[in-house]
Amino acid sequence: MKVFVVGGGGREHAIIRKLAESPRVDILYCAPGNGGISCDAECVDISAMDIDGVVRFAKEQGIDFVVVAPDDPLAAGMVDRLEEAGIPAFGPTAQAAKIESSKVFAKNLMKKYGIPTAAYQVFTRSQDALEFLRQNDTYPLAIKADGLALGKGVILAADREEAEQAVRTLMEDKIFGASGDQIVIEEFITGPEVSVLAFTDGKTLKPMVSSKDHKRALDGDQGKNTGGMGTISPNPHYDEAMAERCSRTIFQPTIEALQKEGRPFKGCLYFGLMLTKDGPKVIEYNARFGDPETQVVLPRLQTDLMEILLAVVEERLAEVDIQWSPEASACVVMASEGYPGPYPKGLEIQGLDSHGQVDGAVVYHAGTSRRDGKFYTNGGRVLGVTATGKTLPEALEKAYAAVGKISFPGAHYRKDIGKR
Ligand code: AMP
Numbered sequence: 001m002k003v004f005v006v007g008g009g010g011r012e013h014a015i016i017r018k019l020a021e022s023p024r025v026d027i028l029y030c031a032p033g034n035g036g037i038s039c040d041a042e043c044v045d046i047s048a049m050d051i052d053g054v055v056r057f058a059k060e061q062g063i064d065f066v067v068v069a070p071d072d073p074l075a076a077g078m079v080d081r082l083e084e085a086g087i088p089a090f091g092p093t094a095q096a097a098k099i100e101s102s103k104v105f106a107k108n109l110m111k112k113y114g115i116p117t118a119a120y121q122v123f124t125r126s127q128d129a130l131e132f133l134r135q136n137d138t139y140p141l142a143i144k145a146d147g148l149a150l151g152k153g154v155i156l157a158a159d160r161e162e163a164e165q166a167v168r169t170l171m172e173d174k175i176f177g178a179s180g181d182q183i184v185i186e187e188f189i190t191g192p193e194v195s196v197l198a199f200t201d202g203k204t205l206k207p208m209v210s211s212k213d214h215k216r217a218l219d220g221d222q223g224k225n226t227g228g229m230g231t232i233s234p235n236p237h238y239d240e241a242m243a244e245r246c247s248r249t250i251f252q253p254t255i256e257a258l259q260k261e262g263r264p265f266k267g268c269l270y271f272g273l274m275l276t277k278d279g280p281k282v283i284e285y286n287a288r289f290g291d292p293e294t295q296v297v298l299p300r301l302q303t304d305l306m307e308i309l310l311a312v313v314e315e316r317l318a319e320v321d322i323q324w325s326p327e328a329s330a331c332v333v334m335a336s337e338g339y340p341g342p343y344p345k346g347l348e349i350q351g352l353d354s355h356g357q358v359d360g361a362v363v364y365h366a367g368t369s370r371r372d373g374k375f376y377t378n379g380g381r382v383l384g385v386t387a388t389g390k391t392l393p394e395a396l397e398k399a400y401a402a403v404g405k406i407s408f409p410g411a412h413y414r415k416d417i418g419k420r
């Protein structure tokens with residue numbers, strides 16, 4: 001098979017390295033890919049948002065299967081367009097991807113079908129939202145832009161002043177454009193967070209092993225929110241009993257709800273959960289593999305990934321037996337100086353071999369370029385250094401030992417991944 005992956009970060013690198021293990025896969029392409037991905041797949045210079053370009057390339061090259069990994073092209077209907085062109089594609093249609101691209105849609109869906117989530121209200125006019133805040137005396141609150149906002153559309157407001165500021169920046173200053181036309185104001189809930197990715201063909205859902213993200217930039221969960229500074233799998237807070245409960249009260253009901261709404265979801269559905277004292281609740285849905293969750297989940301997959309992706313698209317996931325390794329895995333993200341704010345690019349990375357790897361770990365490239373056999377930084381998150389071990393401490397020790405062999409000017413990474 002000729003398989004084409006759309007995207008260019010650490011998540012895509014992890015997908016590509018797993019697909020490369022499949023006896024069914026002959027050639028891998030990636031658009032746009034990155035320096036590390038170019039060691040494992042043929043990278044093509046097409047933007048992940050260029051739907052026409054992706055469809056044209058897939059037709060010209062006789063691609064057998066496309067994996068659309070990032071949120072934006074999914075929300076924009078890339079999978080719909082590939083299907084229209086007769087090219088099998090993994091990922092939800094735009095209609096189904098709405099579960100991520102509209103928080104208002106997701107919250108209303110959960111309310112309608114009794115899926116546990118934080119209490120909320122939707123506002124379409126800033127005056128109404130500000131009036132609500134004046135009447136409200138319980139803080140903090142979570143204030144969320146309806147649409148996609150590069151993972152920055154959630155503001156946790158400690159008091160009324162911060163909340164009013166958030167409403168104004170989203171709805172009046174429109175810092176995320178039309179994504180702020182509507183907002184959700186949510187009750188603040190607390191508890192350990194768990195990420196669960198699941199394969200689903202719209203009828204059957206098979207959860208993957210759990211993971212835990214570390215969203216804040218600095219040790220001790222300080223600093224700004226980022227796309228994710230590191231992950232571990234499994235998530236120590238998520239046991240068999242909790243998995244069973246989530247399946248019954250959240251996963252299954254979500255798939256059925258999407259079916260009943262005429263938006264069957266095929267692809268990877270990501271459940272961002274909070275284990276509150278009143279039980280597990282949904283914080284967010286993503287219509288795709290998480291990043292950097294994928295980097296710790298897929299290394300534990302023992303079943304042929306290509307076979308699973310085909311079964312999802314052909315709606316026969318129920319037939320596939322998916323096996324996972326009992327080992328633990330850990331991913332430490334090495335980021336550019338300044339991330340998640342502005343950062344420099346083009347700095348040489350030392351310590352990687354000619355394939356962009358180091359001994360004792362797997363290095364998933366998130367933001368790198370490659371020139372004359374050397375690797376350079378080319379993004380905020382640069383590398384996801386990942387290792388597996390019999391126990392979580394063993395996996396972490398291996399990952400951090402590998403991180404110690406790699407350097408670039410200003411590199412920063414959290415020293416406390418998996419420590420709490
Ligand atoms: P998101 O961008 O949706 O992943 O949200 C970012 C982070 O905000 C989540 O990982 C949570 O830690 C936090 N968060 C979102 N919604 C709530 C809420 N209702 N209560 C408390 N924390 C929240």
Ligand code: GLY
Pocket residue numbers: 151213227228286289290291292293
């Ligand atoms: N790591 C969180 C996400 O992929 O959105």
